[in-house]
Amino acid sequence: MSIGNSPEDDRNVPADDRDSIGRVLQQGRVAAGLTVEDVSASTRVRIPIVHAIEEDDFSRCGGDVYARGHIRTLARAVGLDPAPLVDQYDAEHGGRPAPTPAAPLFEAERIRPEPRRPNWTAAMVAAIVAVVGFAGFTMFSGNDASSGSGTVAEGPAPVKNPVKPKPTKPADPKPVPSESAIAAVPKDKVTVKLTATDDKSWISAKAHDGKLLFDGLLLKGDSKTFQDDERIDLILGNAGPIELYVNGKKVAQKFESGQVERLSYTKGDPEAG
Known part of the structure; x- marks a missing residue:
């Protein structure tokens, strides 16, 4: 045609x-x-x-x-x-399937559900629980009242020489996370972080057992992080704009725009498969 x-x-x-x-x-x-x-x-x-x-x-x-x-x-x-x-x-492929007849659908609407009968067992259990709870509350309330009847409330003793509080030192500002903080990833796992820097890219990520972790578009500015016990396999449909961090370290290898890359990473230093 x-x-x-x-x-x-x-x-x-x-x-x-x-x-x-x-x-x-x-x-x-x-x-x-x-x-x-x-x-x-x-x-x-x-x-x-x-x-x-x-x-x-x-x-x-x-x-x-x-x-x-x-x-x-x-x-x-x-x-x-x-x-x-x-x-x-x-x-x-064998032609278009025949449409489903509408008659059974209308017949199903005429069926009226049977009225539910009251659940007397549940009502009796609820009543028993309410009685037991009220009795327990009354018993504990009586014990508290009797134990507190002989107690005399006393005010705090006056302090002769009050000590002035020392001025508190302002807390040190928290350090800004550096690239070394990114490297603090679990050593017993493989961790891969992908960021689309200046363009979108289709990516696919799988664990070592073949389980699909992600399959779709990574838009400009978006990031995805994947983790597995042994290995992570990647397919980058447009590898040029992808920035890679593997096990906390940036991968220095540069890819061309429009280039398709198949990569595998394991624990330790980044090694492209």
């Missing part, structure tokens, strides 16, 4: 001769002068999912309903008509 054809023209083109949905979306994005990062930022569809759809892999969409929604969103973002692409998806 060419990008400029109308839906009527698509019906006359054999299915084997049409371009795939992912290829049409990719060509439309390139023709619009957009990158995958631009499309992801404008549609809120994550970068890995945009890549997968352009490769005709819809397994990461989470189902047919979400796949159709992503196709519509990406098509509009690159200036394409989404209707032919959605029709092509339905034709290649």
Whole structure:
């Protein structure tokens, strides 16, 4: 299917001769002068999912309903008509599911819940607790009154030579945290801090067991800190604006804007994997 054809023209083109949905979306994005990062930022569809759809892999969409929604969103973002692409998806994936009949929904509304019967057991327990609490309060109040009846209140004895309080010395100002304070991180863990200095960047962070700690955009000026017992694996979609602190020490390595970096850090001095 060419990008400029109308839906009527698509019906006359054999299915084997049409371009795939992912290829049409990719060509439309390139023709619009957009990158995958631009499309992801404008549609809120994550970068890995945009890549997968352009490769005709819809397994990461989470189902047919979400796949159709992503196709519509990406098509509009690159200036394409989404209707032919959605029709092509339905034709290649078993068609659109039949709508749910509305009759059972209305029948469910006619069901009236049965009135609740009073819970006499709970009421009896509450009454017993109230009686016991009142009796205990009365008993303790009587003991306090009897013990205090023979006590004579006395005023404080006068002080002959009162001592004047010494003037207090103003507290020393608290020191401003320096870079050495940042380095005070747990030695038995690996700690990674990322800051987007002058531009946004897509990042992905995983623990040593493969658990996903974060996957998304880090906007300009934002910071993220990750910690694990053994190792942290990073993917930086736009590594240029990222400032890295690993285990309290700044990583001196400089990355280029638009560069994709895959890094791994463990305990101790920063070592790029």
